[in-house]
Amino acid sequence: MASSKARSRNASARQARSGGSRPAARTSAQKSPAQKAQPSPRARRQAEAVPVPPEPEHSSVPPLWFQLVALGLAVLGLAVSAYETYAHFNGSHLAGCPVGHGTFNCFAVITSPQSMVFGVFPVAILGLIFYVAVTALMTPWAWRMQRREVGMLRLAAMVVGMGFAMYLIYAEVVQIGQICEYCTGVHIITFLLFCVTVLATAIWGFGKPAKAS
Numbered sequence: 001m002a003s004s005k006a007r008s009r010n011a012s013a014r015q016a017r018s019g020g021s022r023p024a025a026r027t028s029a030q031k032s033p034a035q036k037a038q039p040s041p042r043a044r045r046q047a048e049a050v051p052v053p054p055e056p057e058h059s060s061v062p063p064l065w066f067q068l069v070a071l072g073l074a075v076l077g078l079a080v081s082a083y084e085t086y087a088h089f090n091g092s093h094l095a096g097c098p099v100g101h102g103t104f105n106c107f108a109v110i111t112s113p114q115s116m117v118f119g120v121f122p123v124a125i126l127g128l129i130f131y132v133a134v135t136a137l138m139t140p141w142a143w144r145m146q147r148r149e150v151g152m153l154r155l156a157a158m159v160v161g162m163g164f165a166m167y168l169i170y171a172e173v174v175q176i177g178q179i180c181e182y183c184t185g186v187h188i189i190t191f192l193l194f195c196v197t198v199l200a201t202a203i204w205g206f207g208k209p210a211k212a213s
Contacts, residue, residue, distance in 0.1 A: 060146050060204050067140040070196050074138040077189040078131040084110060084182055085124040094182055102178075109180035114171040123168070127186060130161055134193065151206030158190075158197040165190045 062070075087094050088110045097106035109115065115123050136142060137154045165187045172179050 060207050061144055062200050062204055064140065066196075066200065067138075067143045070138040070143075070193065070200075071135070071140065073189050073193050073196070074131065074135040077186055077193070078128075078135050080182055080186050080189070081124065081127040081131045084186070085122070085128045088115065088122055088124040094180075097181055104181060105178040106180040106182055108178050109172055109176055109183060112176050114175055126164075130157070130164075133157060134161070138193070146207040148206045148209045151201065155197050155201055155206075158194045161190050162194045 094106040098104050117123060134157055142150055169187060
């Protein structure tokens with residue numbers, strides 16, 4: 001009788017031990033979703049070792065075709081200004097311009113009192129100097145400098161040039177009463193370069209500021 005009771009107690013003790021250890025094993029085997037989502041230390045080291053490519057910077061330089069268009073207009077304006085300067089100092093007739101007292105008379109315009117600044121400095125020389133500077137500012141080399149100072153100088157030059165062109169148009173139409181085809185061509189070129197410069201500034205900006213030494 002005693003031995004049967006001892007055997008039953010031993011059996012119940014074994015059942016208690018086996019039953020109590022099983023939930024613990026299941027609990028240790030189960031992991032929370034947050035623990036499953038965490039990468040292993042080795043995976044983290046591999047992710048950190050992979051280089052992250054840098055984000056591409058926004059280019060502040062117009063495309064080459066845009067630069068060449070601006071340069072072509074500037075060279076054309078320089079050529080016409082040089083020819084007008086030559087005709088002004090030599091008193092020669094400009095090719096293709098009618099001679100007489102009609103609306104179009106280039107010779108009358110380039111030899112009028114309004115063709116001299118303060119009666120001393122020829123306007124043709126101002127136009128030539130202006131287009132020498134503008135041609136330098138419109139070269140691909142100047143565009144690719146990406147210097148804010150160059151971009152601001154380019155825009156300022158075209159604003160001043162456009163303002164002076166408006167004055168010359170007023171002088172031709174109102175004061176002289178005659179029009180020079182070559183002068184009108186220079187005014188149109190100046191207007192186109194003004195539009196090109198404003199468009200470039202609006203899209204690509206002035207460029208990068210100079211680095212402090």
